[in-house]
Amino acid sequence: MKYKAATIKDIAQALHLSTSTVSRALRDSHEISAATKQLVLDHAAKLNYHPNPIALSLKEKKxxxxxxxxxxxxxxxxxxxxxxxxxxxxxxxxxxxxxxxxxxxxxxxxxxxxxxxxxxxxxxxxxxxxxxxxxxxxxxxxxxxxxxxxxxxxxxxxxxxxxxDNFQGAYNATMHLLAEGYQRIACITNSAHLSITRERVAGYVAALEKHGISSHPSLIKYCFHGGMLLDEVTAAVNQLMKAKPRPDAIFTTSDKLTTGCMRALKKAGVAIPGEIALTGFSNSELIELLHAPITVVRQPxxxxxxxxxxxxxxxxxxxxxxxxxxxxxxxxxxxxxxxxxxxxxxxx
Amino acid sequence: MKYKAATIKDIAQALHLSTSTVSRALRDSHEISAATKQLVLDHAAKLNYHPNPIALSLKEKKxxxxxxxxxxxxxxxxxxxxxxxxxxxxxxxxxxxxxxxxxxxxxxxxxxxxxxxxxxxxxxxxxxxxxxxxxxxxxxxxxxxxxxxxxxxxxxxxxxxxxxDNFQGAYNATMHLLAEGYQRIACITNSAHLSITRERVAGYVAALEKHGISSHPSLIKYCFHGGMLLDEVTAAVNQLMKAKPRPDAIFTTSDKLTTGCMRALKKAGVAIPGEIALTGFSNSELIELLHAPITVVRQPxxxxxxxxxxxxxxxxxxxxxxxxxxxxxxxxxxxxxxxxxxxxxxxx
DNA sequence: TTTATTTACGCAATCGTTCCCGGAAAAATC
DNA sequence: GATTTTTCCGGGAACGATTGCGTAAATAAA
Structure with missing residues (x-):
């Protein structure tokens, strides 16, 4: 299916002008007479001419x-x-x-x-x-x-x-859980490579320490695939549920992790927030429609x-x-x- | 910030060759000697040469x-x-x-x-x-x-x-509601201009008729903005809730309408499916996490x-x-x- | 040795556009 | 009427890459 757009050359030939003149007429240059401009403009409109952006890009180098x-x-x-x-x-x-x-x-x-x-x-x-x-x-x-x-x-x-401000966001969320009386707060987070992971975990740890609680490495679960694999999140949740004193809350550091965690908890039959509380980063617009009303950190x-x-x-x-x-x-x-x-x- | 990519000309000059030779060498043409090819390839790698796609586009006209x-x-x-x-x-x-x-x-x-x-x-x-x-x-x-x-x-x-198959999808959803015993089923749908609106409404109407129920125009609400405006959906829901014999179920024909409807019902304090049932088109992955478990029509x-x-x-x-x-x-x-x-x- | 055939490369046109020059005709100035 | 200045327009190069054609040298065939 060949679709040929009109070029400046087409206009030039039809009007017996040079391509330079047509180009200048289209760009409303001062060195083209009003009569010629009108001629060119009319013909361009008739041919539905549009400058070829690719040719422009080539010249402009952008x-x-x-x-x-x-x-x-x-x-x-x-x-x-x-x-x-x-x-x-x-x-x-x-x-x-x-x-x-x-x-x-x-x-x-x-x-x-x-x-x-x-x-x-x-x-x-x-x-x-x-x-x-x-x-x-x-x-x-x-x-x-x-x-x-x-x-x-x-x-x-x-x-x-x-x-x-990832640190602050995580800090606030964790402090919120602490203020509600939760003591043993776990954290499910992203790949440790990520800047956001480090910062958010730091905020979580700082909030715990503020309340005199020392963070337990066993309560911080890193999901390498960032929630893309539900199995990974499910595994993290299941491990947490089997911890000796079971955590009473989970803080998740991303959208996929938050919903993934909720999915895993639902499958495991753990009630939120009855048996465990959940708070995490999420920008989903459906949060308020979820079966468990949870507090979330929303990013602009x-x-x-x-x-x-x-x-x-x-x-x-x-x-x-x-x-x-x-x-x-x-x-x-x-x-x-x-x-x-x-x-x-x-x-x- | 000027960032200048290497061109075929750069390679040609450095190697005292013509651009044609370089071009052919890069494309592994048979009419270039192995020695020259290697020379060109090496230099191209050193300069991190990549063919300019814009120049290609201009020539190829695509x-x-x-x-x-x-x-x-x-x-x-x-x-x-x-x-x-x-x-x-x-x-x-x-x-x-x-x-x-x-x-x-x-x-x-x-x-x-x-x-x-x-x-x-x-x-x-x-x-x-x-x-x-x-x-x-x-x-x-x-x-x-x-x-x-x-x-x-x-x-x-x-x-x-x-x-x-919009007709069939809507038909199935409505039949499902009917099979569960709902009788007075309303429909909240998209702009009437849309093909999907016509077809889905037709499927809904056909299912009702199959059960000997004639569709009521007052029970079909068209949302011109397709759920983009929550107010529009809320208005539709509120009107339905004020109908004389109140509908006992709502069928929604798109993702945004389904969640919008759920939002409106929640705000109005109407329990799903206790007071009203809801079924609609949706591809959201969060459906199973919603507070009200609803049946949805999923599209591939x-x-x-x-x-x-x-x-x-x-x-x-x-x-x-x-x-x-x-x-x-x-x-x-x-x-x-x-x-x-x-x-x-x-x-x- | 002479002719025919490869081999290996360069020249130049092309894609659509812009823009620097150069120049003819018209208008303005002396 | 002769010179200068405008006005208006065309020629041609350039952007980066490909490719048909031409051609020198090297090789093969006669």
Missing amino acids: SGSIGVIVSEIANSFFSQTINGIESVANEKGYTVIISQSHESFEKEVRTLHYLASRSIDGLLISVSSATKDLTQLKALHQYGFPIVFFDRIVEDIATHKVMV AFEMGRVATELLLQLIESKRPVKDFDTRILQTELITAPEVPAKKKGRK | SGSIGVIVSEIANSFFSQTINGIESVANEKGYTVIISQSHESFEKEVRTLHYLASRSIDGLLISVSSATKDLTQLKALHQYGFPIVFFDRIVEDIATHKVMV AFEMGRVATELLLQLIESKRPVKDFDTRILQTELITAPEVPAKKKGRK
């Missing part, structure tokens, strides 16, 4: 598109972030190309190569939970390629970064997307190499569950 | 990317569909450019123009609930531009289409994405104009709620 790599689109947090990214990008006339790593390092690297060779002008990335080797990213970065990290940061690479995902994109475009459009980089920290919000069963109150 | 327009990414059904689209596209070496209409006709038209002028090779689209004017789409189609419709079809335009979203993309690529890569078009109908699945409260059984 594609007008930015790449985004996230682990999963089917994740409230990321889809909200993408909405933020899209809103800024479209405002500025950029196209957004979204790719998913599905938490696989190999897929991430493939995607990275693919996007980079696809002539995108810059990259927004939240690394996969499996990412430990940074050579590819570093190479791209040292090459002068504009990259902005969001959510899951890579500390080693000097560029703009946007994230939430849309805002994060906006900020990251603004920084990236700034990087792309900067005339000279940018040397000092921003790290923007946004605040999370603790959305407390509408009603906490009375029996739980004043448990301490 | 961009190697396809556009996708959906109403919302943050919707389980669409994000699953996109995963299917991505899987096929990537297999075949195509890039996917995703855009959202947010159920706005204006945004859809803007996006359409934008994508079309962005040199995509083809388009996959599920039209917005607000789309009534088809001139833009028709123009593009008559122009010979490859388009495949999925989910929300446009009947007037002759091209490949992929959808589920991933599969739909795959099939639609295969058809589109077939259209794009076809040598001559395609004249006869496929309409693929996939089957839905009724996922019945795990346990239905006994009191509801044998209500009739």
